[in-house]
Amino acid sequence: MTEPHKLIHRDLPDHQPVAGGIAARARATAVPQYLSALNPEQREAVETLDGPVLVLAGAGTGKTRVLTSRIAHILSQGRARPGEILSVTFTNKAAREMKMRLGQMLGQAVEGMPWLGTFHSIGGRILRTHAELVQLKSNFTVLDVDDQIRLLKQLLQAENIDDKRWPARMLAGLIDGWKNRGLTPSQVPSGEAAVFANGTGGKLYASYQERLKVLNAADFGDLLLENIRLFREHPDVLRQYQHRFKYILVDEYQDTNVAQYLWLRLLSQTASSPAAIAPRDAVQDHVPQTQPSASPPKNICCVGDDDQSIYGWRGAEVDNILRFEHDFPGAKVIRLERNYRSTGHILAAASHLIAHNEGRLGKTLRTEDEDGEKVTVTGAWDSEEEARAIGEEIEQLQRAGNNLNEIAILVRASFQMREFEDRFVTLGLSYRVIGGPRFYERAEIRDALAYLRVINSAADDLAFERIVNVPKRGLGDATVQLLHDHARKRRIPLSEAARAVVETDELKPKARGSLRALLDNFARWSTQRETMPHTELAEMVLDESGYTEMWQKDRSADAAGRLENLKELIRSMEEFENLQGFLEHISLVMDRDGGPDEEAVSLMTLHSAKGLEFDNVFLPGWEEGLFPHQRALDEQGRAGLEEERRLAHVGITRARRRAKLYFATNRRIHGSWSTTVPSRFLDELPAHNVEITESKGGSGWGGTSGYGPSRFDNLESFGSRYTTPGWQRAQANRTRGGFNEAGTAYGGGTSRSKRAPLTIEGELIAKSTGTTSDFSIDDRVFHQKFGYGRIVKVDGNKLSIVFDKAGEKKVVDSFVERV
DNA sequence: GCCCTAGCGCTTTTT
DNA sequence: GCGCTAGGGC
Numbered sequence: 038m039t040e041p042h043k044l045i046h047r048d049l050p051d052h053q054p055v056a057g058g059i060a061a062r063a064r065a066t067a068v069p070q071y072l073s074a075l076n077p078e079q080r081e082a083v084e085t086l087d088g089p090v091l092v093l094a095g096a097g098t099g100k101t102r103v104l105t106s107r108i109a110h111i112l113s114q115g116r117a118r119p120g121e122i123l124s125v126t127f128t129n130k131a132a133r134e135m136k137m138r139l140g141q142m143l144g145q146a147v148e149g150m151p152w153l154g155t156f157h158s159i160g161g162r163i164l165r166t167h168a169e170l171v172q173l174k175s176n177f178t179v180l181d182v183d184d185q186i187r188l189l190k191q192l193l194q195a196e197n198i199d200d201k202r203w204p205a206r207m208l209a210g211l212i213d214g215w216k217n218r219g220l221t222p223s224q225v226p227s228g229e230a231a232v233f234a235n236g237t238g239g240k241l242y243a244s245y246q247e248r249l250k251v252l253n254a255a256d257f258g259d260l261l262l263e264n265i266r267l268f269r270e271h272p273d274v275l276r277q278y279q280h281r282f283k284y285i286l287v288d289e290y291q292d293t294n295v296a297q298y299l300w301l302r303l304l305s306q307t308a309s310s311p312a313a314i315a316p317r318d319a320v321q322d323h324v325p326q327t328q329p330s331a332s333p334p335k336n337i338c339c340v341g342d343d344d345q346s347i348y349g350w351r352g353a354e355v356d357n358i359l360r361f362e363h364d365f366p367g368a369k370v371i372r373l374e375r376n377y378r379s380t381g382h383i384l385a386a387a388s389h390l391i392a393h394n395e396g397r398l399g400k401t402l403r404t405e406d407e408d409g410e411k412v413t414v415t416g417a418w419d420s421e422e423e424a425r426a427i428g429e430e431i432e433q434l435q436r437a438g439n440n441l442n443e444i445a446i447l448v449r450a451s452f453q454m455r456e457f458e459d460r461f462v463t464l465g466l467s468y469r470v471i472g473g474p475r476f477y478e479r480a481e482i483r484d485a486l487a488y489l490r491v492i493n494s495a496a497d498d499l500a501f502e503r504i505v506n507v508p509k510r511g512l513g514d515a516t517v518q519l520l521h522d523h524a525r526k527r528r529i530p531l532s533e534a535a536r537a538v539v540e541t542d543e544l545k546p547k548a549r550g551s552l553r554a555l556l557d558n559f560a561r562w563s564t565q566r567e568t569m570p571h572t573e574l575a576e577m578v579l580d581e582s583g584y585t586e587m588w589q590k591d592r593s594a595d596a597a598g599r600l601e602n603l604k605e606l607i608r609s610m611e612e613f614e615n616l617q618g619f620l621e622h623i624s625l626v627m628d629r630d631g632g633p634d635e636e637a638v639s640l641m642t643l644h645s646a647k648g649l650e651f652d653n654v655f656l657p658g659w660e661e662g663l664f665p666h667q668r669a670l671d672e673q674g675r676a677g678l679e680e681e682r683r684l685a686h687v688g689i690t691r692a693r694r695r696a697k698l699y700f701a702t703n704r705r706i707h708g709s710w711s712t713t714v715p716s717r718f719l720d721e722l723p724a725h726n727v728e729i730t731e732s733k734g735g736s737g738w739g740g741t742s743g744y745g746p747s748r749f750d751n752l753e754s755f756g757s758r759y760t761t762p763g764w765q766r767a768q769a770n771r772t773r774g775g776f777n778e779a780g781t782a783y784g785g786g787t788s789r790s791k792r793a794p795l796t797i798e799g800e801l802i803a804k805s806t807g808t809t810s811d812f813s814i815d816d817r818v819f820h821q822k823f824g825y826g827r828i829v830k831v832d833g834n835k836l837s838i839v840f841d842k843a844g845e846k847k848v849v850d851s852f853v854e855r856v
Numbered sequence: 857g858c859c860c861t862a863g864c865g866c867t868t869t870t871t
Numbered sequence: 872g873c874g875c876t877a878g879g880g881c
Contacts, residue, residue: 128870157871179871201877257871292870351869450867472869506857513857548857625871644868666867684868707866708872 071106071142082371083107086116089365090338095402096690097378100340104286105138117283124153126288156297158625160260170271171263178254179624184499185209185256192244203234212242216258217352219265219296222246252498261296268303278304290341294352305337343398344391347644347684359398376402378650380409382726383696387689389723394679411728412696414719419703424460427655431466431638434653443652445639447688449664454640471641477623481599482606486623488578492562493620496530508587510551519543571616575607643688654692657699659716685718818853
């Protein structure tokens with residue numbers, strides 16, 4: 038490992054924006070700029086370098102700034118060299134951002150921070166260095182969830198377990214959970230191991246781990262768990278890393294799971310003596326401990342916010358942060374409570390809401406900003422009206438000069454997005470969905486990667502199986518089964534078995550020829566790999582295998598996007614030196630690409646909004662059952678409710694200037710319409726900071742149930758007077774019959790509610806007319822989202838189109854092209 | 857080997 | 872009410 042030492046002593050150019058010449062200034066008596074820019078608490082968090090430190094950083098209090106400044110401080114004080122600082126984050130995005138900001142502070146020091154990365158990438162890196170000690174080779178494959186499931190399915194089949202009753206997915210979930218808790222197969226409590234398939238769960242976990250070793254593969258959980266095992270079984274290796282890392286920094290500590298906690302704890306012990314940290318009962322029950330002793334723990338600094346812990350369901354232990362002082366005796370706890378993001382009303386609303394949680398360390402966010410606009414709560418008749426109202430407000434904001442990039446809609450569950458998408462398409466409002474399937478999880482990307490994996494390692498059975506019949510080449514289940522039998526009998530990889538089988542007459546001539554052609558291709562590609570740049574190779578493989586052609590021939594609406602993704606994949610390979618290097622990193626660091634930065638409203642789940650901020654935030658769907666989600670309540674009880682409340686807190690604190698909450702009285706749940714009750718979280722907001730705005734629903738809601746009366750049962754009692762223009766329009770419209778002029782219901786054309794929509798359609802259409810469309814009735818058109826269709830009505834630039842798949846929709850003409 | 861249909865389940869998601 | 876999956880029929 039190279040550890041460029043020069044960073045600290047190098048003369049930095051004067052034009053460096055933030056910290057031109059940190060080192061020089063630090064040596065001088067003057068306070069360096071990166072410190073003087075901090076408030077007292079932040080500064081304390083940066084300057085407290087010795088011993089364990091917990092920084093409780095509320096939303097918008099400058100968490101990342103503290104982390105990066107702290108690194109800068111350690112370096113400029115000469116306390117450690119860049120290679121001696123371990124700095125872990127959860128996501129690649131967070132790691133990238135830290136690198137970027139450090140780069141701004143320190144010049145080109147980023148390359149000098151070799152141990153700044155995600156838990157998994159750092160764990161994976163350590164594991165590759167010592168792979169042989171955990172029965173792997175250094176070029177081991179990191180399996181994604183898909184591979185994992187496929188492997189488990191094979192194991193279930195081998196054990197003759199009915200995978201209807203005991204789905205592989207469920208087992209994958211269990212194993213994942215065990216790994217999150219740092220449990221190897223032998224450490225799983227027998228009671229838990231027995232819950233799957235009449236007691237075989239533990240055994241399956243063990244044989245899964247064995248199979249992984251045979252395949253020279255690790256799953257995500259292993260990157261940490263095998264690391265822990267490595268450290269436990271080889272104290273000399275552990276000591277090496279303990280010695281190396283003089284400082285440890287952890288981002289988003291509230292999201293760490295038990296495995297990550299154990300990993301950190303092992304690394305944070307002083308190299309000279311064993312554990313200095315108090316034992317942890319919960320963990321101790323299952324995990325053999327290194328005995329505690331009395332020497333001081335290392336300089337570990339964890340930054341997090343217990344009020345933003347929203348990943349309990351995937352193994353995060355809020356307890357880790359709640360018990361920090363207990364786990365790391367002598368820890369200094371520093372609270373950052375000055376919020377630099379939101380206005381007074383927003384902050385007050387969020388603080389008051391989160392104060393209803395019991396299991397928290399307690400912080401009070403404050404701001405010096407003005408009160409600003411009150412948080413608004415709006416009731417709508419149903420989800421469609423909710424989308425319509427939000428669409429209208431967004432258009433108003435847009436007219437008032439707000440940038441669409443500063444507007445976000447945050448939903449609890451992704452099914453809520455659809456209604457907004459439909460609405461925005463109708464309005465011709467550009468939007469982008471954040472989150473969703475990640476780039477490398479897309480089928481086409483994984484297929485392409487599978488080809489490359491087989492070229493890289495002929496023993497990669499999972500990859501081989503994935504693409505053996507993609508595109509279709511007549512090698513179906515029967516053929517694959519035959520290959521499996523061969524491979525198992527002779528204990529060889531599938532591709533090798535295939536090579537043997539094509540020399541026999543066990544396969545029908547057609548399949549045999551097809552398989553031979555594939556194998557010949559792979560043989561040729563492997564040879565060409567030596568002489569050809571890897572990007573070119575990849576392109577060629579996709580062409581010659583017929584994979585590209587498969588999508589070119591595909592007529593479905595997203596085929597073009599898939600081809601685009603494949604191009605993007607090849608582009609992204611350029612950053613790596615060779616195929617091996619690319620594949621090693623792909624599963625860990627590949628992120629979805631930013632894409633073009635057109636101005637657009639952001640649409641995402643509350644979970645994916647963590648860490649982001651917007652001037653205007655819309656929060657629809659605040660209803661019992663949806664938010665808080667019924668399942669969270671059913672499965673986790675009070676803990677579930679508190680996590681939901683933290684989610685609500687995260688949602689509100691994303692807003693800088695406007696937070697707008699909505700609830701609908703009627704919502705479609707699992708297909709059928711039900712009446713819903715406003716969320717209890719609305720009742721928990723401080724009346725003083727909240728304003729009930731226009732409510733178009735008027736009738737039909739009410740009905741308390743579940744948790745007692747809500748002041749939203751009767752909006753008038755809360756100050757709403759139904760005098761807003763929208764309300765009056767809706768009233769007027771309703772007496773006229775309420776249907777839009779086309780007579781068709783919105784959002785589908787086919788069956789829809791018995792109830793007439795309340796909004797005035799005329800206004801909408803008037804807005805978008807002005808230009809006349811050059812489309813006419815019966816034109817055949819294509820739409821990115823809805824596919825092919827036929828125009829049935831033209832109204833200015835607004836078209837009514839009956840789509841082959843999506844039914845009738847109204848669309849602005851610029852969104853379609855003639856075919 | 858491929859295509860059609862019945863049946864199920866349906867919160868959040870990173871690595 | 873919709874979309875995915877598995878299994879059966881051709």
